[in-house]
Amino acid sequence: MPLPILAEGATRGLSAIPYGYTALKTAVGLAVIAALKRYFGGATNKSDRVMHSKVVLVTGGTSGIGAAVVRELAVRGAQVIILTQHSPSDPFIVDYIEDLRTSTGNELIYAEQVDLSSLYSIRLFATKWIDNSPVRRLDMVVLCANTQKPSSSRVSHGTSEGLQEEWQINYLANYHLLSILSPALRAQPPDRDVRIIFTTCSSYIGANKLDLKVLEKATVIQHSVDSSAKQKAKKGPESFVSILKSSEQGAQSILMAAMEANFSGVGNTAAISLDEIKKMAGENSDMTGRMKVGIEGGTLLKECKERHVLRSEIMDEKAGKELWEFSQQQIEQKEKEAALLRAMEKKAREEEEKDKKKQSKTEKSTEAKKKK
Known part of the structure; x- marks a missing residue:
């Protein structure tokens, strides 16, 4: 049937086929839509890895990109601990965890209550985590938590410590959590591939210039500067990987950062010179090229590809040190006040309570006197 129709169209033209032009326009439109969907769908992670026995902490793992990352890691057998502001006994969290366990076939999925808008809550969890002997295993920390108010909003929400909400959740909470967990990360065996994955967005390129006096307007770039400073100061096997998060399949880049074997930080140090890197790599262009891009000692990914950092502040050691010291001082001050x-x-x-007890005793004494 199709061949005679095609032959008729080829010999006598599309006008000889009923609805020929309509069918052609529809087919072209569908093809264009499919091509656009494929193009804007983002890159696909081609790296894969068995994650059995790996212990992963994830923030923002109950929705959006974080939820997709949690599911993919759980499918591959990782033990996933989701940090959420809700109690593990909350009906939503209970149902969510049970659904994940059922759909992934992985029972090693848990939730811990950590309110990222509270420095005290972060300290309670992190202190409890590191207060263990022997040191608890920790292979990966994935930081997906984020909050963003509409640009038209004039309401500025504050946290319990009196900090701007976006500043604390998007940046300061990550800094505080990693600072306390740092001993646990550094105490991991030297042959263990420990990775810390930040998520950010490409708007860091157009963010306001880093100014510690105007914190709220530069949260995105401060996040990147801090991750760079942490990487330069590290003295262990952990590898910091920063992700440019797109709205289309943003989880793919995070999964690549989690599973790509070439991103392993085992045996690498941030203090290696370029000449030493070349010697270690045997003039291997892939390795030396990779170490030149991204954040020094780490990797910057967007659409599953390594990218160059496009803001000079991120690579500025002085700016990183100033931000680091400022963050620490601010946390200490706010924690003391809280x-x-x-x-x-x-x-x-x-x-x-004492007044209530005293009042209760007085009332009982009065009643006893009345009875007498």
């Missing part, structure tokens, strides 16, 4: 506030609230509650 601790004093908690102590005052506790004292107020104790006094209130």
